[in-house]
Structures are given as structure tokens and as C-alpha cells.
Amino acid sequence: MAVCVGGLFLVGCGEARATTPRIPVLGEVGGQVAQEGVEARAWSRTLMLGDHQAPHAVVTSNGDVLVAATYQEPINLGAGPLPFDRNVVAPHLLVARFSSEGTLKWARGWTPRSAERARVGGLAVDASDHVFLSGTSAGFTRDGATLPEGPFLARMTGEGALDWVRSLPGQGPITVSGVSSDNDGGAVLVGDFTGQRDFGEGVRTAPNGRHAGFALRVGPKGEQRWSRVWTPVGEGEVSARAVAVDVFGDVHVVGGYAGAVSFGDATFLTVRQRTPFVVKLTHDGDHVWSHDLRATDGSALSVAVGPDRVFVGGGFSGRLYFKNAWHRADSHDGFLVAYDAQGSQRWARTFPTGAPAVATDEAGQVTVAGSHDGGRALGGADLPAGLYVARLMPDEGTSLWVRGFASTGTPSSARTVTVASSGAVLLAGGLSRPMPEEGPSQRLQDGFLLRLSP
Structure with a gap:
């Protein structure tokens, strides 16, 4: 039966199916730039998390959707309530899988054993349906399996069963920020730490209590490949x-630095609070090239690799210099810069939006998504405040289309964007709840999944 629904993001007609409750906070608003027939509505799902972290999501090789998130109140995604311990204040962990049409296939809930800080740091899946989950655990347990307290990298099956888990022992704060599958059944993990950590090749120390960046590559069984620490x-x-x-196994890491640092070649120096960087390593972890966005105050937050292109997204204030041209920010703007595989600058786009998440597709096109305060956006479209999704050509950054999703009083944010082999776009992020008069000091969020048709 076909029904017309005014739901979480879209107002349109589609097949009726059971979903979790929806909150009417966003609505689709125009935005087509160049391509005829771009349809933005497919399906959306609300995740009633009651947490302060937005979920992560990726698309599998067969078009299914995997999502990982923390939750702090009872939740039912449609197959019965997930485990919830009211006596523990730490967030719980969920991993779930939806079909390409949005039907829930399974959901797994993990219960914390301690009050330790917990978060999802990254989610990835490879062509063999191995799922890589990273973050910080509060001693999550499920059916006798445990993710030990502290930073971790785990591999799961396509059904959510735990294959193995690897800890990062040490002392001091650590943030696990991202994970990517490789072409060998393993994964690469990145983040930063203070104090001391053992990444598998001896204890490394961040000097003077400062943050040091790291990258760790493991094999199909979690075994050590190599690690790099940038102090x-x-x-x-x-x-x-x-x-x-990338398809050759080369590793691309982005982030931000302050002061002086060497990634394996020249020493970079900045007087800004934080300056974006990108570094390329070989399959074996050797330095190929590295660049910073000199004179820029900001950080790189996302990276995607296509045929002869490396796309880096982030946020900046003041000005950005790229390929012999200055770009100026109105306040704190987003940027997208493109390098070729040899590290040469190709093009840059800046826009008055939040720092974008980026993804590439089989055609090499780049899809960007993020939050938007309203006004002129990518491709010249006027969008109201909310979220945007745009697709650009890889050679010069020309806009193909852009879509906006307007907020009606509840701030929203984009966490991840992924493009399926069919060309469909999956966007995941958070929807902030109104601040209560009495309650937690942090603004709580619910999560969303939004799938756009090719």
C-alpha cells in the first residue's frame, strides 16, 4: 500500500513500512543545480538515542546499511527492546543492520559494566562483509563477549558477532577518531593521545602532556602491521x-596540528591555533607526501580517495590559501580541497557551511554533506538552515546537484556520508533535543539515517 507521510526529513509518497517513531523536524527543500531527475527522497529512520553523540553509518557491498551508536535510554529499533541497564550511567552500545530499502535485519545491544567514558570512534566495512568498529569502551558485554574498557578496535561478522578485539594499553586520555578497512582484510585506525600508549611496537610518549597523533594498521586477525606516531x-x-x-592500499590521514611537526619529510610550522594537514603513506606505512594548509586556522575532519584524487574536507576561519588563491571565511566556514595522487594541488571550494563529510563513488565523483546556517551554498543554491548534501565533479569541483533539509527549531548535524555502488547516498547524523530546564548539561541527541535515491 502506498501512503503519503510527513516524516523526519521528507514529505512524499512511498511504501508503508514499520519504523521507529519519527520527530517532524526536517523537511526537504529544493536545491537541484545541474542534473535533471535528481530525487532526494528514499527513506529515513530516527534512532531515539538520548545521547550526546551522533551515530556512524556505512553502506555494505550489497547496499545494506550498518549503523553504530551509543544510547542512554531504552530503545527499540523494531525487533524488540535492546538491552538496557538503568543502574549504569555510561552509554550503551548498539550495532544494527538495515536492508537497502530500510528494513531492519538485526540489532545488537551491548551493556556497559562501568561508568567509563564511552564513544564510537569509527565504523567501516570491507568487500567481504567484515565490520570494523572502533572507539572507547565502558566494558561493553553481550552474550559472553566483551569489549574491554578503554580504546579498542574490533572486527565483527556481517551478523554482528564479535570476531576479535584489540586494545590499546597505556595511560592518559586517548581519542579514537576514525577507522578504514583496507584491501587485505585488515584495517587502519587513527586518533590522538596524551601520556603513554603501546600501539604494538613499544610504548610511545606524547611529550609534555601534549596531544600526539597516531595511525595503526592491523591484519585480518588483528595482528600488527605497523604504527606511526606524530609527536x-x-x-x-x-x-x-x-x-x-585507496585501491593500492596507500593510507591517507588528515587532521590538525599546532606549533611544529614533521610527518616524515619537511617540518611544518604554524602560529595558528590549529592548521589542517594531510599525509599519504604507502601500504607499508612509509611516508609518500604530506601537506598543510599554510596560514589557515582550522582542521581537516574528513578524507575520501578516488581515481587520481584525494579529497579533504574540514572547517576554517579567517582565510585559506590553496593553488595560488585566497579564500576567506565569513565566520567559521567549510572547505573542500582536492589533490592528485602525487600530492599536487588541484582545486579548492569554500562555503558558509559546517565542515563537510566526504565520500567518493565508482565514477570518482565526490559527495559532501554537512550542516548549514542558511543562505548561499554549493552550486549557488539558496538553502534554509539545516543539512545539505551535494555532489561535485572530481576534476574541477563543479556542482552537479545540491539538496537541503530544513530544521524547524532543532539543530542537526551530519556525522558520516557514504555512497552505495548504485549511486544512492546514505547520510547519518544527530538531531539535538531542546535543552531541559533541569537535567544534563550536555545537549542530548537522537540519531537519524537518511537515504537518498541515485
């Missing part, structure tokens, strides 16, 4: 925020 010089900081592995 700041003097009073500097280094944070690795995202990672992507």
Missing part, C-alpha cells in the same frame, strides 16, 4: 581525525 615539537599538538585507504 609535536615543543608546545605543539597533533590530532589525526580521519583516514581513507
Whole structure:
């Protein structure tokens, strides 16, 4: 039976199917730039998390949708309530799988054993349906399996069963920011830490209590491949925020640094609070090239790799210099820059939006998504405040189309964007709840999944 629904994001007609409750906070608003027949409505799902973290989501090789998130109140995705312990204040963990049409296939809930800080740091899947989950655990348990307290990298089956888990022992704060599958059944993990950590090749120390960035590559059984630690010089900081592995197994890491740092070649120096960087490593972890966005105050937060293109997304204030041209921010704007495989600058786009999430497709096109305060956006479209999704040509960054999703009083944010082999776009992020008069100091969020048709 076909029904017309005014739901979470879209107002349109589609097949009726059971879903979790929806909150009417966003609506689709125009935005087509160049391509005829672009349809933005497919399906959406609300995840009633009651947490302060937005979920992560990826698309599998057969078009299914995997999602990982933390939740702090009872939740039912449609197959019965997930485990929930009211006596523990730490967030719980869920991993779920939906079909390409949005039907829930399974959902797994993990219960915390302690009050330790917990978060999802990254989610990835490879062509063999191996699922890689990273983050910080509060001693999550499920059916006798445990994710030990602290930072971890785990591999799961396509049905959500735990294959193996690897801890990162040490002392001091650590943030696991991203994970990417490789072409060998393993994965690459990135983040930053203070104090001391053992990434499998001996204890490494971040000097003077400052943040140092790291990358760790493991094999199909979690075994050590290699690790890299980038330590700041003097009073500097280094944070690795995202990672992507290309078809040759080369690794691309982005983030931000302050002060002085070397990624394997020349030493970079900035007087800004934070300057974006990108570094390319070989399959074996050797330095190929690295660049920073000199004179820019900001950080790189996402990276995607296509045929002869490396796309880096982030946010900046002030000005950005790229390929012999200055770009100026109105306040704190987003940027997307493109390098070729050899590290040469190709093009840059800046726009008055939040720092974008980026993804590539089989045609090499780049899809960007993020939050938007309203006004002129990519491709010249006027969008109201809310979220945007846009697709650009890889050679020069020309806009193909852009879609906006308007907020009606509840701020929204984009966490991840992925493009399926069919060309469909999956966007995941958070929807902030109104601040209560009495309650937690952090604004709580619910999550969303939004799938756009090719």
C-alpha cells in the first residue's frame, strides 16, 4: 500500500513500512543545480538515542546499511527492546543492520559494566562483509563477549558477532577518531593521545602532556602491521581525525596540528591555533607526501580517495590559501580541497557551511554533506538552515546537484556520508533535543539515517 507521510526529513509518497517513531523536524527543500531527475527522497529512520553523540553509518557491498551508536535510554529499533541497564550511567552500545530499502535485519545491544567514558570512534566495512568498529569502551558485554574498557578496535561478522578485539594499553586520555578497512582484510585506525600508549611496537610518549597523533594498521586477525606516531615539537599538538585507504592500499590521514611537526619529510610550522594537514603513506606505512594548509586556522575532519584524487574536507576561519588563491571565511566556514595522487594541488571550494563529510563513488565523483546556517551554498543554491548534501565533479569541483533539509527549531548535524555502488547516498547524523530546564548539561541527541535515491 502506498501512503503519503510527513516524516523526519521528507514529505512524499512511498511504501508503508514499520519504523521507529519519527520527530517532524526536517523537511526537504529544493536545491537541484545541474542534473535533471535528481530525487532526494528514499527513506529515513530516527534512532531515539538520548545521547550526546551522533551515530556512524556505512553502506555494505550489497547496499545494506550498518549503523553504530551509543544510547542512554531504552530503545527499540523494531525487533524488540535492546538491552538496557538503568543502574549504569555510561552509554550503551548498539550495532544494527538495515536492508537497502530500510528494513531492519538485526540489532545488537551491548551493556556497559562501568561508568567509563564511552564513544564510537569509527565504523567501516570491507568487500567481504567484515565490520570494523572502533572507539572507547565502558566494558561493553553481550552474550559472553566483551569489549574491554578503554580504546579498542574490533572486527565483527556481517551478523554482528564479535570476531576479535584489540586494545590499546597505556595511560592518559586517548581519542579514537576514525577507522578504514583496507584491501587485505585488515584495517587502519587513527586518533590522538596524551601520556603513554603501546600501539604494538613499544610504548610511545606524547611529550609534555601534549596531544600526539597516531595511525595503526592491523591484519585480518588483528595482528600488527605497523604504527606511526606524530609527536609535536615543543608546545605543539597533533590530532589525526580521519583516514581513507585507496585501491593500492596507500593510507591517507588528515587532521590538525599546532606549533611544529614533521610527518616524515619537511617540518611544518604554524602560529595558528590549529592548521589542517594531510599525509599519504604507502601500504607499508612509509611516508609518500604530506601537506598543510599554510596560514589557515582550522582542521581537516574528513578524507575520501578516488581515481587520481584525494579529497579533504574540514572547517576554517579567517582565510585559506590553496593553488595560488585566497579564500576567506565569513565566520567559521567549510572547505573542500582536492589533490592528485602525487600530492599536487588541484582545486579548492569554500562555503558558509559546517565542515563537510566526504565520500567518493565508482565514477570518482565526490559527495559532501554537512550542516548549514542558511543562505548561499554549493552550486549557488539558496538553502534554509539545516543539512545539505551535494555532489561535485572530481576534476574541477563543479556542482552537479545540491539538496537541503530544513530544521524547524532543532539543530542537526551530519556525522558520516557514504555512497552505495548504485549511486544512492546514505547520510547519518544527530538531531539535538531542546535543552531541559533541569537535567544534563550536555545537549542530548537522537540519531537519524537518511537515504537518498541515485
